[in-house]
Amino acid sequence: MRTTNRAVRTGGFSIRLDVRAVTVVLLLLVAALVASVVLIGTGDFPIPAADVLRTLAGEGNPGQEFIVNELRLPRVLVGLLVGASLGLGGALFQAISRNPLGSPDVLGLGQGATAGALAVIVLTSGSANQVAAGALVGGLVTGLAIYVLAWKRGVHGYRLVLVGIGVSAIVTAVNGFLLTKSDIVDAARAVVWMTGSLDGRDWAQVWPLLALTAVLVPLVLANARGLRMMEMGDDVSYALGVRVERVRLLLMVAAVLLTASATAAAGPVSFVALTAPQLARRLTRSPGPNLLASLCMGAALLVVADWVSQRAFGAEQLPVGVVTGVLGGVYLLWLLVSERRAGRI
């Protein structure tokens, strides 16, 4: 394969630039933004893309301004932020567990957040904000439990995945129990929440997500170097000067926070965290966790899936989680067939 690395040197400072990876990140970013504009223009009251852009710049007519700024923009922003958080969280978890299946949905974080949300829905019939708070608490507690249970003189990747699967099964049973104990109205609400939906999200969800990602994303990216070293194994990276356990704990906390807050805002949207890092890696063709590319991929994926969920089923609008679930399954199948043709598995 042709190398795409370029060295950039200015004075005494030099960095290696992976041109392909940077191009992919930029293209994904453009794709996510274009999809967002299209999504804002989509709905019972269609708005042409040019008008959407004009309105976003503050020069639209009052009717369009209300629809764009109050109804559709927050939903799209939540979609972008949730997708970005899930993509980044997934990439972190897959790198930490050194397993392409080590995504938060497999490790039980999604189920943990669901348990928190279900408890609020079923036991108290609480408001949307209380449900989100419950989900956040559930996700954080589950993340902590997995880390503590997998701890044994350090957290080994494989043990993390296995303990996660165990925790996930227990929490799934609790969720099933809560569902059977609820009345049918609460159960219907719970199932929509469990599928993951962006319906009716407004500015109140945007701000906390934005604040959290604004803090966590730079923090994560600053530690990306250590994570990249850790893919060579704990001993090697320790010898190279990475404080393995500290970096791992820090990144895991960040990943849990990202995933839990995203889940609190939109429900456990399946498969974005699993597939975004894999797709990003295939596009950049570069080793390492591909954090930034995964983040952009997650955002683009979720917004596109939301557009599909609004358009593909006629008048009946399905939650975005249905689309990501089906797309994720199809993607995995495609992966299976293509890898097999290439003789890799």
Add this chain to the structure above:
Amino acid sequence: MLVESPPEPSAETAPAPPSRRAVRAFGLLLSVAVLVLVALASIAIGAKELTFGQVWHGLFEDSGTYGDVVVAERVSRTLLGLLAGAALGLAGAVLQALTRNPLADPGLLGINAGASAAVVTAITYFGVTSLSGYVWFAFFGAAAVGALVWFLGGSRGATPVRLALAGTAISAALYGYLQAVMIMDEAALGKMRFWTVGSLSSATNSTITQVLPFLLAGTLLALALARPLNAMAMGDDTAKALGADLNRTRALSMLAATVLCGAATAACGPIVFVGLMVPHVVRSFTGPDLRWILPYAAILSPVLLLGADVLGRIVARPSELQVGIVTAILGGPVFIFLVRRRRTAQL
């Protein structure tokens, strides 16, 4: 992974301690005794407390009293627990040997998802409402997904990773469908939320007769596969050198596992963890020989399933906790303990 046991001391060289074979055979008898006790407990314990005399009367001198009716119902339930438990345990052991993956269980190969998707289809699009009506749909769904996973996994060239990946992928797509249907059809949700947790409480004699032939055939097939699967545990090349027919063994194992899980899931809904956990526990004292693992799993899995069922009836009196919930809540911690105890290299 499976590790070869140290060579067995033959009877001639080590006469003093009882041979390993005798110990294992005795253990098997002991397990049967435990199973009988648990089965009796499952008949005696429940919302309506029965004395031993009443149980005896119901079992052998049935004259239609209230106690006798309760006993008859609990006997069906216990029978289903015995059959389904044995099926899940055997299927789990076969799948773990087939995929050489200690985490393989019916969920991994998409069998639960197939059965669930078929049941929700039956409820929503075919108007099936009775539990005995679900059975055929669930079984068909499980079998169809089993076959699909087999072909997508590469049929004649199937490897453990491919099978697992195919199973995960198909499950994902089917669960998306399942959720979509449940969101659009509230009546289906109302039924599915009870079906998906897995329960023995719906057992009737007609359900049992529906699935019995499949369970028996699957059990016999699974037990017959012990030898070739033993050979496969040593790796494909060694197995080939030992004369095992890899493709045939894989196809038959897949068939046995699908029939067993499909029938068990059809009768009681998806029950997780029994098939995953019991073979692990069994392996820890029998070693890697499937000729012992399979019979032990077939006897100890119903012990777990019935025990969990009885526990579910005790803790939530006068109502009850579904057995699928109890097995996961009991099994989860045991599973985590096993994961923590082992050196990770072994997994």
